[in-house]
Amino acid sequence: MCQPQHPSVSSTPTNSSSTSFVNSIQTWHLNSAAFTVVATFIFVQFRALLRSFLTRNAQRMVRASISSLRGKLSEGEERGSDRRKSSNKKEENGEEKEYVDKGVGSDLDMAIEEHDNILQQYPVELPYHPIKLTEHEMLKRSQLFYEQMKSRRSVRCFSSKPVSIKLVQNLIKTAGTSPSGANMQPWTFCIVQSPKIKRAIREVVEEQEQLNYTRRMGAQWVLDVSHLNVNWNKPYLTEAPYLIVVMKHPYYLDEQGERKPTHYSEQSTSIAVGIMVAAIQNAGLVTVVSTPLNAGSAIREILQRPINEKVSVLLPLGYPAEGVLVPDIRKRNIEDIMRIY
Amino acid sequence: MCQPQHPSVSSTPTNSSSTSFVNSIQTWHLNSAAFTVVATFIFVQFRALLRSFLTRNAQRMVRASISSLRGKLSEGEERGSDRRKSSNKKEENGEEKEYVDKGVGSDLDMAIEEHDNILQQYPVELPYHPIKLTEHEMLKRSQLFYEQMKSRRSVRCFSSKPVSIKLVQNLIKTAGTSPSGANMQPWTFCIVQSPKIKRAIREVVEEQEQLNYTRRMGAQWVLDVSHLNVNWNKPYLTEAPYLIVVMKHPYYLDEQGERKPTHYSEQSTSIAVGIMVAAIQNAGLVTVVSTPLNAGSAIREILQRPINEKVSVLLPLGYPAEGVLVPDIRKRNIEDIMRIY
Numbered sequence: 001m002c003q004p005q006h007p008s009v010s011s012t013p014t015n016s017s018s019t020s021f022v023n024s025i026q027t028w029h030l031n032s033a034a035f036t037v038v039a040t041f042i043f044v045q046f047r048a049l050l051r052s053f054l055t056r057n058a059q060r061m062v063r064a065s066i067s068s069l070r071g072k073l074s075e076g077e078e079r080g081s082d083r084r085k086s087s088n089k090k091e092e093n094g095e096e097k098e099y100v101d102k103g104v105g106s107d108l109d110m111a112i113e114e115h116d117n118i119l120q121q122y123p124v125e126l127p128y129h130p131i132k133l134t135e136h137e138m139l140k141r142s143q144l145f146y147e148q149m150k151s152r153r154s155v156r157c158f159s160s161k162p163v164s165i166k167l168v169q170n171l172i173k174t175a176g177t178s179p180s181g182a183n184m185q186p187w188t189f190c191i192v193q194s195p196k197i198k199r200a201i202r203e204v205v206e207e208q209e210q211l212n213y214t215r216r217m218g219a220q221w222v223l224d225v226s227h228l229n230v231n232w233n234k235p236y237l238t239e240a241p242y243l244i245v246v247m248k249h250p251y252y253l254d255e256q257g258e259r260k261p262t263h264y265s266e267q268s269t270s271i272a273v274g275i276m277v278a279a280i281q282n283a284g285l286v287t288v289v290s291t292p293l294n295a296g297s298a299i300r301e302i303l304q305r306p307i308n309e310k311v312s313v314l315l316p317l318g319y320p321a322e323g324v325l326v327p328d329i330r331k332r333n334i335e336d337i338m339r340i341y
Numbered sequence: 342m343c344q345p346q347h348p349s350v351s352s353t354p355t356n357s358s359s360t361s362f363v364n365s366i367q368t369w370h371l372n373s374a375a376f377t378v379v380a381t382f383i384f385v386q387f388r389a390l391l392r393s394f395l396t397r398n399a400q401r402m403v404r405a406s407i408s409s410l411r412g413k414l415s416e417g418e419e420r421g422s423d424r425r426k427s428s429n430k431k432e433e434n435g436e437e438k439e440y441v442d443k444g445v446g447s448d449l450d451m452a453i454e455e456h457d458n459i460l461q462q463y464p465v466e467l468p469y470h471p472i473k474l475t476e477h478e479m480l481k482r483s484q485l486f487y488e489q490m491k492s493r494r495s496v497r498c499f500s501s502k503p504v505s506i507k508l509v510q511n512l513i514k515t516a517g518t519s520p521s522g523a524n525m526q527p528w529t530f531c532i533v534q535s536p537k538i539k540r541a542i543r544e545v546v547e548e549q550e551q552l553n554y555t556r557r558m559g560a561q562w563v564l565d566v567s568h569l570n571v572n573w574n575k576p577y578l579t580e581a582p583y584l585i586v587v588m589k590h591p592y593y594l595d596e597q598g599e600r601k602p603t604h605y606s607e608q609s610t611s612i613a614v615g616i617m618v619a620a621i622q623n624a625g626l627v628t629v630v631s632t633p634l635n636a637g638s639a640i641r642e643i644l645q646r647p648i649n650e651k652v653s654v655l656l657p658l659g660y661p662a663e664g665v666l667v668p669d670i671r672k673r674n675i676e677d678i679m680r681i682y
Contacts, residue, residue, distance in 0.1 A: 124568055124570065124668060125570055125666035126667060127665075128667040130661050131492070135505065135508075139508055141624055142511035142512060142515070142620065142623070145623045145624070146620070149616060150518045151472070152520075153469055165681075167476075167479055167483050169679070170486075172675060174490050176678050177487070177490040178615065179495050179629070182569065183568075183569065183668075189679050190679075191679060191681045193682065220601065221523070266611070267614075270611030270614075271615035275615045275616070275619050279483065283479050284479045328467050331526065332517060334517065338532060339529060340531075341535050341538050
């Protein structure tokens, strides 16, 4: 069984005391039910305020204690920085490298202990209320959701039929519920309606794609996508009523203009894209996840996004064109993608 | 309007000829309706066989023409390989670098042209049948899906209550419908039920996490996760009835044992994780996306996965523990994550 690490201080008020208080109030000729509602509301608001104050206080204390430690560590950090740069390389193509974010010394143990103590005093946790379903319902829902997602296809020909912006907002809001490293939500969703900006983006993408196909990606890529009937023409970037440019934030700039890392921005943003793809399918619209290889910085400039935002993917959004064709592809069977241990 | 790039040859048979054929068959005393069904079935099967043969033939032709070009290019490739290695670095922390996959020369234009010609002769596309919903339905569905995803939380305390493997399979199948670079589906989902293997994985993760917190990630990470009440203890890795280890394939090994790149394996696998997170929430179960920093290769060895598979994330899966608490976090408002152009 799992023991919550920090027991919550936010227990609900005992009924007996609040009831006697309400009883005494009845002499004021107030409806007791209405009063209970108001009192609960005030209590919840007050609790939230108090908690927010305590949390901020706790975080300030951690910040102060850590920044004092930082001074002592700064020398060691400078020494370590070159080593860190080389070990931050990604492990895409072979051996894994140890990932090191900040080369801080073991003195930090003290700060962590202090931070743990502070959090134990002021826990910032809330009860979680799960949805309750029967096993049969769960199985049925999972089956239906699978069928729904299975009917999704990447569509590359769009109708110009308009889509309400309210619907698009719902999709963005859904993507915004995604989990992310340290809950930093390192993403911005740029919705492009303007034909002029869509055209500008398409131009830089097609220009780069032509180079990608002929010079950069090479023969293997051309073979690998041959069954998809795709080439460097990207009509969907201008045809769809919306082009959603998903930006990831590998870092952010604090008030002093200093770079602070976010965590797992690539993975977090892609998980958000996955949830948005599911939301788009659920809403009856179509998209294709388009990766604008080498065109990212040009797109960032067209959209005038800040320097800490990098283009992740492009998602044209709309209805499919009438009579649209899709590549005759298959998904691997579950036996080929699943192993049980 | 969008013109399909390669007009389809697979038009449905004209009704008139098939009708007259059926009529002549009636002398054999067969029910004409039943016959039509059988004939259609045979026709479809035959068309699929023919298409599969033509496609394979086309791909073999492309392969041959490209490999002949490869010979001419090999000298140039060797010269370019050093340059390529340095330009393949990721753009996580600042300036973007041009991404180059294979440094092939411009002679490839010929191969591509040939490949396009072949595909024009034998298109491998099928009609897409979109679901039709009214605008009102779409808006309502998008709203409901948002509400459903909004109620999702990363849960770190699990009940030991069992979950049927059929349900888990539905979730994996759903993740398997995700889009991926060149449809290569570069993923494997390892479902760990064995308490012994779960324990072994938890041990290597906690050992590395302790180092991550104190030495590698450093003060900034500790601060960034301070509001989440997390530390290097990962009880959820053994408590949940299932631990799903998601593997990405940065490359695969062909029949000759040669490394062939997949495309966008990191992004593709994370998008699949996003769709699975949505499926888990839809099914009424909980998870937390756990990133086993620096423990990937040890986990790969525990699971005896091939060298081309890398650990992406860990997803413990099950019911939440009774009375579980979750961190008091908020998601950014839509105004903060959306820009309209």
